Amino acid sequence: MTETVTKAQTGTLYGIGVGPGDPSLLTLKAAGLLGRIAIIAYPAPEQGDSLARSIAAPHLGAVAEEIPLRMRFDPAQRADAAYDAGAAAIALHLQAGRDVAVLCEGDPFFYGSFIYLFARLAPRFAVEVVPGVSSLTAAAAVAGHPLTTRDDALVVIPAPRPEADIERLLAGAEAAAIIKLGRHLPKVRRVLERLGLAGQAICIERAGQPGQRVCRMDAVDDQGTPYFAIILVHKRGQAWS
Template structure:
């Protein structure tokens, strides 16, 4: 969390955050020490499961609850897991509110940077191109993007970890890949990809460098 985010959360009278329908909100747990006593909380319940659910209805309802506080003159701080505009669900709230209210987006520490730091290796170098790939893509699309890249970050692993690892095995790239889960949190784990759990936590990432920059030597 940045110092600016801490300052805004600590001074907020209304705090909104995503939460699963079972268990605690990770976003709230991360920011818990910054939320002021007595602050009103708006949990946005987003079911975390593989089958489809009416996600847009969830965001529409949350946007209207937040809009009611904004229209009453309150400022609302909305917590995000990661960066708001990097695969972040906040984009769906932003689209529903930006035409009616002033919104300031405070960027977070990107998971890309956090995982690279945990692995103690650069993401990419010089003129190499970094390709960010969501693991749920079909095998053919994953293979094509990996083969055409110098540096690769594979996100949203979860139940796709085994499939992605098999593909990297076929390409002879597993030994070059590093695995990080829950980067920057207390339960952070850093492992060679060969030792990664299957399934993996949702908050996990594979970093792979295929370039030939001298930092490797």
């Protein structure tokens, strides 16, 4: 680490939200930055392609180096090692005065893995976060399901939470989005049924991505629901009621 290098001489780390899937849902700012920044980093599965990179692909300029941050989906292993390695690789470029763009599905600060790079690099380097369209509002748009009006409270609940947590959180607000659904669908369905909300809940799979699907809860199969599925529900049925 070269502590004598000041922030003014170093590159800037850009956390760039690339939106939920449709490349036309990038912001003008994101597209402009991707056209000029030659070092890109992005989360990727242990093997295979990165969703964030595929969304950004039409807007990339002349890329000099790619830093895939390969995550293992192993709950027993903390991701710290991958973030440490990724942050170190990115820091080398920033120290040499080169900007780095980290591609983030949706918005960088809304359940984004960029947050762990931000925690490691923001103390030492200039960082700019470019907000993006989140899967939350993209799913609402696709489903024709307004999220909230007036003084509604909205709660976003990750489906891996314990059943009692989900029930408590759902019961307390007028509107809810249940995210990271995957294999947790049967549990979520039980809670919605107990609260009398199953009839008005909508499930959106892969909003704005290939294979997008919108259906009512009673038409959703308990098996095979993708991780990137969201359930939206409003207690009044429709937010405008």
